[in-house]
Amino acid sequence: MRWWKWLGLAGVAGVAATGVVIARAERRRRAYTPEEIRSRLRERVEAQADGRRS
DSSP states (O other), X not given: OOHHHHHHXXXXXXXXXXXXXHXXXXXXXHTSOHHHHHHHHHXXXXXXXXXXXX
């Protein structure tokens, strides 16, 4: 095979792998309930506020 065919195959594999990673992250993100999201955001805000007081 010529080098440009290998380059094309590598590109297709890269696009497919990126799609898999994005799909996994989206599935993980959608698994949170609204209450879990609120509590995590509150924890982050409190952690930042505690860091500023030090």
